[in-house]
Amino acid sequence: MEITRVNLVYFSPTQTTRKTLRAMASAFSVEVKEYDVTTNREIEIPVFGADELVIAGVPVYGGRIPLLVEPFFQGLKANGTPAAVVGVYGNRHYDDAVLELADYLREDGFVVCAGAACLAEHSFGHEIATGRPDAEDLAKAKEFGEALRKKLEAAEDAGKLTAPEIPGNRPYKARGTAPNTAAPKTTDACIKCGICVKNCPVGIIDPADPSHITDVSKCQRCFSCVKKCPKQAKYFDAEGILKGMAMLKANCAARREPEFFL
Ligand SMILES: Cc1cc2nc3c(=O)[nH]c(=O)nc-3n(C[C@H](O)[C@H](O)[C@H](O)COP(=O)(O)O)c2cc1C
Ligand code: SF4
Ligand code: SF4
Incomplete structure (x- = not known):
């Protein structure tokens, strides 16, 4: 099948998700359009067509997609549009976030044909996964884009695309329920x-x-x-943030590598 446009749809406060998605899109030679909903979730989003690809990306927060953008990703609209779902995480784990994003996009009418769990410097500081995504991560992200492009080219239409096996559990990991008291x-x-x-x-x-x-x-x-x-x-x-950082330093220092599901 022929793809006429690649759409990047993302939330990315510290911009590592955006960087990762852009590396994936660099494998395609068609127009790339970006829908950045980091500061504005009210922007007009079209109903995506069957000849477009959507690469949707979020940072992993507590093993889930950020609660703030859950309604946004549940409300996208597609007509059998092929989609790749990407969770970007800070070297602890992505838990159920990639699976959750895939579930929402399928309910929106997308054909989810690829997924990825990629690495980034942890938002909470510069000590965990420092400087990531690095050159190696971005090269792997581009390779994933290339593999995705070939998968799309080889399929007659979106209906023939195989679904990836995305790790994770349902019900998804429980979110914290305590009201937030930490602010900068x-x-x-x-x-x-x-x-x-x-x-x-x-x-x-x-x-x-x-x-x-x-x-x-x-x-x-x-x-x-x-x-x-x-x-x-x-x-x-705030104590919670300092404790979180200490836990990460103690348990999540070893380098993890991106995983791709095609
Ligand atoms: C509130 C919050 C929760 C997070 N939870 C996780 C997590 O569960 N696992 C993990 O590995 N990283 C976690 N991170 C780190 C982010 O997933 C990581 O830094 C991400 O790449 C940031 O994306 P961005 O640069 O697009 O904002 C968390 C970050 C924040 C701010
Ligand atoms: S005030 Fe809170 S939500 Fe706003 S940018 Fe800072 S950490 Fe993010
Ligand atoms: S804290 Fe002050 S100096 Fe820093 S970004 Fe905000 S306005 Fe600018």
């Missing part, structure tokens, strides 16, 4: 440049005073504000 703090180094304000996925950083979080309960602990601040003025000192 800000040092005097802040120059009020507004970068964190513009990039916060839930718009809770006060433009008039970026050290003020308008609604702590909405914070995703995505670390976009921490990693994008040019003055390193944002930080978390």
